[in-house]
Every structure is written in structure tokens, then in C-alpha cells.
Amino acid sequence: xxxxxxxxxxxxxxxxxxxxxxxxxxxxxxxxxxxxxxxxxxxxxxxxxxxxxxxxxxxxxxxxxxxxxxxxxxxxxxxxxxxxxxxxxxxxxxxxxxxxxxxxxxxxxxxxxxxxxxxxxxxxxxxxxxxxxxxxxxxxxxxxxxxxxxxxxxxxxxxxxxxxxxxxxxxxxxxxxxxxxxxxxxxxxxxxxxxxxxxxxxxxxxxxxxxxxxxxxxxxxxxxxxxxxxxxxxxxxxxxxxxxxxxxxxxxxxxxxxxxxxxxxxxxxxxxxxxxxxxxxxxxxxxxxxxxxxxxxxxxxxxxxxxxxxxxxxxxxxxxxxxxxxxxxxxxxxxxxxxxxxxxxxxxxxxxxxxxxxxxxxxxxxxxxxxxxxxxxxxxxxxxxxxxxxxxxxxxxxxxxxxxxxxxxxxxxxxxxxxxxxxxxxxxxxxxxxxxx
Amino acid sequence: xxxxxxxxxxxxxxxxxxxxxxxxxxxxxxxxxxxxxxxxxxxxxxxxxxxxxxxxxxxxxxxxxxxxxxxxxxxxxxxxxxxxxxxxxxxxxxxxxxxxxxxxxxxxxxxxxxxxxxxxxxxxxxxxxxxxxxxxxxxxxxxxxx
Numbered sequence: 164x165x166x167x168x169x170x171x172x173x174x175x176x177x178x179x180x181x182x183x184x185x186x187x188x189x190x191x192x193x194x195x196x197x198x199x200x201x202x203x204x205x206x207x208x209x210x211x212x213x214x215x216x217x218x219x220x221x222x223x224x225x226x227x228x229x230x231x232x233x234x235x236x237x238x239x240x241x242x243x244x245x246x247x248x249x250x251x252x253x254x255x256x257x258x259x260x261x262x263x264x265x266x267x268x269x270x271x272x273x274x275x276x277x278x279x280x281x282x283x284x285x286x287x288x289x290x291x292x293x294x295x296x297x298x299x300x301x302x303x304x305x306x307x308x309x310x311x312x313x314x315x316x317x318x319x320x321x322x323x324x325x326x327x328x329x330x331x332x333x334x335x336x337x338x339x340x341x342x343x344x345x346x347x348x349x350x351x352x353x354x355x356x357x358x359x360x361x362x363x364x365x366x367x368x369x370x371x372x373x374x375x376x377x378x379x380x381x382x383x384x385x386x387x388x389x390x391x392x393x394x395x396x397x398x399x400x401x402x403x404x405x406x407x408x409x410x411x412x413x414x415x416x417x418x419x420x421x422x423x424x425x426x427x428x429x430x431x432x433x434x435x436x437x438x439x440x441x442x443x444x445x446x447x448x449x450x451x452x453x454x455x456x457x458x459x460x461x462x463x464x465x466x467x468x469x470x471x472x473x474x475x476x477x478x479x480x481x482x483x484x485x486x487x488x489x490x491x492x493x494x495x496x497x498x499x500x501x502x503x504x505x506x507x508x509x510x511x512x513x514x515x516x517x518x519x520x521x522x523x524x525x526x527x528x529x530x531x532x533x534x535x536x537x538x539x540x541x542x543x544x545x546x547x548x549x550x551x552x553x554x555x556x557x558x559x560x561x562x563x564x565x566x567x568x569x570x571x572x573x574x575x576x577x578x579x580x581x582x583x584x585x586x587x588x589x590x591x592x593x594x595x596x597x598x599x600x
Numbered sequence: 601x602x603x604x605x606x607x608x609x610x611x612x613x614x615x616x617x618x619x620x621x622x623x624x625x626x627x628x629x630x631x632x633x634x635x636x637x638x639x640x641x642x643x644x645x646x647x648x649x650x651x652x653x654x655x656x657x658x659x660x661x662x663x664x665x666x667x668x669x670x671x672x673x674x675x676x677x678x679x680x681x682x683x684x685x686x687x688x689x690x691x692x693x694x695x696x697x698x699x700x701x702x703x704x705x706x707x708x709x710x711x712x713x714x715x716x717x718x719x720x721x722x723x724x725x726x727x728x729x730x731x732x733x734x735x736x737x738x739x740x741x742x743x744x745x746x
Binding site: 429433 | 726731734737738739741742744745
């Protein structure tokens, strides 16, 4: 027993030493390539970020790597240990697949109750950040530290100076613990006031992450105009936010179809990295969200269905990254027709909706129509939301490009969701908001 | 027979004349009408109103464009009314052309917008100004996928 214990301890120490040695050689920085474009230098190799956020569900990392993605980001440090395929830790699987990780370290938000004037809270947060870096700095799957996500307030103009000042302290803590990796902080949007605050209070930050949706393609231009000279990345982008979309008379946002969303992903990545002002400073982009999420609707931001089928947004991003379409593409929605779209209807009324869709490889398509109650959540900044109830029994004729539904008996706001599957791992989505009076 | 032809022609003319009502011919009126028609999927009427605005105010818009080096501050946008309305109408026209399947013409219109009236701005009812030329540029890149 003693012998076994001694051998086990010896092997554990050797493993630690190996990791430490490996980590010693692991050096990441931001630098310009020969064309003057900022890139991530990972152990001597300059790479543009072809990134995505999320990528946490089992199987998503494999899909991401297969499609050509090379960088993911997480929001909280605990995500590194999330179990993925085969029970492996997220960070280990990412490393195995050659995917670099920007490891997010969550920083308290004032809107959630964190008080940057409270010494005890601030002290505890500093200890948590230091401990997180100390724990993970030897893992060579981590390329960049992502310090905070919209901690200045998603709707803030300039943000509280105390938040920025504390960000600087935390960035210095990270650098003390790990001088071998750069630090990026992530803010909401590219307002000049926020950039000026960062310039004034946070000289230790190596790069800026900008979360932007409708305005993402112009972010580089805004940063340049505000005087930002270091590199930046678009750390969340994709489809126009529901807060930016046109609305029905009762305020429900019209959601683009997956085909329309795909175009946004493609255009934004291309514009911000290749065309618009500031492109030379752009390290790359992280698309939101390589997975599934309930936020306003069950389909607004996800690039996959909950059942893991790939949506056209993925194909468009691959095209933007590589110039080529993937071999097996998602269906295309040409048009959705419903006279009741954006209108009030009587209860218990038969309604008809139809779609014109095609499959790029000519595969037969399956259509699934279902009424879902409109979400009553009014979250801000991506906070978690509940999944509203659905009413499959109200779809009288389904599995066809044309459906017949019965409007619910109860007055209220609803959406008719359409999911089209090609039976080969791909899908397309659309929905139609309506009101029962 | 001639009488019938004349009556029919007159009725057709009256229908079309009353269908396109340019109102007071102000750029804001024409732009508003163009938006309304685009929203109703009446692409032809949207183009008609947009074209009228462009025809009447492009010269003034270009003069305003020349006077600027960048997008103007929010509080100054009303001063550049012709620039904003012509830019918006070019965007509406291009969108209407896309709906009609006329991609080449739409692309040319988007290009005209980004080249001639780049600094136009348009008020979004959600509470901010958006830039037709930036939106046009996005659309032009999106069209690469078609």
C-alpha cells in the first residue's frame, strides 16, 4: 500500500512537472503580420481568429474544429471544466482538437448587485481572479484571458469609473500570475465614451473585445475614431438583436429567417476583418452562438437547433472564413407566407401558413410547424430565460410546406415556429408572430 | 369602339395618377410614402416615390454631402434633410428592386448610395440614427451569397 502511494505521488509530481515545462514554452501575444494586420501569435504561429462563443454542448467542439474554427471563448472560468464528449473536460477536448480558448473570467456587474465601492466584495473578487489564473495558467489549451464580459453595463454610456479602475487592477493581477498570455476585456458595443474610459483607466489591457450585433460591422471604424490603437476582436456578433429589429404593433420583434441570418454572419465577418476601417486592428471574430439558447425565442441567436442540427448561419460563417461552402449545407428558405403575420386574430380560428424552401443538395425536406407562446422574459445582456410552452395539438395539418393551424383559445401573444430538416444533420428556421385577441 | 378605347385609356390614366400622389413634394413626404409602399410590398410604387425624391433633391443632397467630412452629430441631422432623404430613398429603391428580383439594378443603386450620398442618416423608430450607406454596404456583401 505504501509502495503504491509512493509511486502514485511520484507519477503525479512528474505530471505536474511536465505540464509546467509545457506551459513554460507556451507563449501567446498579439502582433502584426507582414501585411500590418494584428494576429494572435500562438507559440510563434500568427493566426487570425475564426471564433465562436458557446461551443459547450457535447459534440459542438468537434463540429467547430471540423468546420475550420480555431478559437472559442467562454464567459466564466467554470466552463473550462464543463463535461463534453466522452466525459472529457471542455478545455482538454479543445486542446486535443487544436482549438485555442479565450478563457473568460467573469467580473461582477453592478446590475446584478456587485458594488465596486464595497471593499470586501472587491477584495474577494481579486482573490477569485488570482486563484483562477493560478489554477489554469499551466494549461496550454488557454491562449488568452478574457477578463470580464460587459461588466461596465450593457446599456451604459461611459460606465462607472470605479469599474474601469478595478478592471486595471485585475488585469495587473493576471499579468503578475501569468506574464505569458495577453489579456482581453469585453464590452458591449463600441461607444466612444467607453473606449475613452478604457484608454484613460486600463493601460494594461492588451486588446478589446466588442460585443455588437446590428452595429458590429462598423465597430472597427468606431474604435479607430475613438483613438483605440491596440488590437480588437468582435467577441459576439451574428444576427441583429431583437432590441434592434422592427416590431409588430404589440411590440414583438420580427425575427429574420435562418437564411437571412446567414447573410448577416457572412457580411459582418467580411466587413469587419477585410473591408471596413479598422480592419488591420481586427484579430478576428467570435460568432454568437455556436450552440442553442433560449433568448427572446428558441432560435434567435443559436446557430444550431436544440437537437443539434446545423443551421445556415454555420455554413455562411464557414464561407466567410474559408471562401468555400461546406460539402453538406442547410436548407434555404426563399419565402414564408402568412396573412396573419404581425396581425391580431380571433381565438379558435383556422389559419394557413406556407413556405418555399429548397435544399442545396436536393435532399427531401421535412417541415414541422408549432405554435409557441411568446416569451414574457424581459432579460438584458443575455441573462438566462425560461422556455415558453408550445401547443403542438393546434397544428391541424403538419409535415408539409403548407400548414393549417388553429389559433389558441386564450388571448395573448404567440409565434408560429417552422423548423425544416433535411434528415442529414441540417435545418432551417423561421417564425411568425401573431396576437390572439 | 373608339369611344370605348378612349374611356378605358382615360380610366387607366386616372387610376395611375391617383395611385401616385406625391403630396406636397417635400423630400420627407416622398421618403415616408416610399417606406410605406415598401412595407406593403408595393415595390413599383416604392420605386416611384423614391425616384421622385431622388429626381427633385439629388443635386441638393450632393451639395450637402460635399460639405461634410464625416457623419454629422445627431443634433445636426435635420440640417442635412436632402442628403438624408435622398440617401434613404436610394436604400428603399434598392430594397424594392431586390424584391422584384432585379439584383443588378439593386447593386448599382446601393453603389450609387455609398458613392454619392455616403453621409446620409435615417431615424430608426427604435430610437437611434442608422446609416443607409453602411446598411447598403452590408447588403452588397450579403448579395455575394446569392
